[in-house]
Amino acid sequence: MADIAKLASRVRAASHLTGQFLLRSGRTSSEYFDKYLFEADPVLLADIADAMRPLLPVDADLLAGLELGGIPLVTLLSQRTGLPARFVRKKAKEYGTCRTAEGGDVGGLRVVLVEDVVTSGGAVLDAARVLREQGASVEHVLCVIDRQEGGRDNLAGVGLALHPVLTRAQLDAVG
Template sequence: MTDTDQATAALARDIDRTCRLTGRFVLRSGRTADEYFDKYRFEADPVLLDRVAAGLAELVPPGTEVLAGLELGGIPVVTALARHVGLPCAFVRKTAKAYGTARLAEGAEVAGRRVLVVEDVVTSGGQVVISTGQLRELGARIDQALCVIDRSEGGTEALAAHGVALRALLTRADLAAHRRA
């Protein structure tokens, strides 16, 4: 196992240990589960978030001009990542605010620039598809997205259908692998 593989395995283990909760949880679907993955726990831990950002930095495609973090979970991730790669950020709302600047994307200008969409966790890819479309309407050039965790539930395929390649630091399988070891 290479040093990079060991670092990735250690990161997966630490994220899983930090974020996997047990108890009784009602899911968005209405189902109940005895296990829940609280992604905000790795985003709230500055040391763990910095390790995530360092890993993501290796995946930023050459030529990227702006990092676009999606509301809510993508915002801390994109901010930490920007510190590692020195690129400006845009903070993308789910809907444009109705006051002040009334903008969908705050921060760095996206029009005419090569933008990398950054999300914390991708499941179906739905919000990334929506936000990518909105950013393209603003003139952003987008062909890739980056996430911390791909839950491997169709997001990669959904994004590919819209001309966006998804790169993930970790997958659901990576998080589960340390428990099997």
């Protein structure tokens, strides 16, 4: 989808909520973008995945989606690009394989992280650390929404470039 303003309008209409919300970062917000509302719409999800495709670095070996919101995104993006997917848990399972990253090895591969909404980047930082410990090269992060609350700088501090489909400013512009 080439018209980013139209996509921003659709994402905002589908997912923008007002009230009092506690964010993962510990901050509170009077506005919230409920990613499950845009991820549950198959047409909108497909259009978001299509908008993510051109943001992918050409040398990516595989995609890794963060639990839980990044999983539908990475699955569809994998299907659309042909790149294999991995699924990164918030913490390792305590049974079975006891892995944090599911779906296969990541060692020696160039991994692009896929996330739904980035605020401070805390979940992305955790996932990148785990994948790097497993030998992956992680330098790029794709997300649907960058809330523009410090996440980009926090990620850059550990060598991660953030590539959002939409920013908070773009969503506010269509609100």
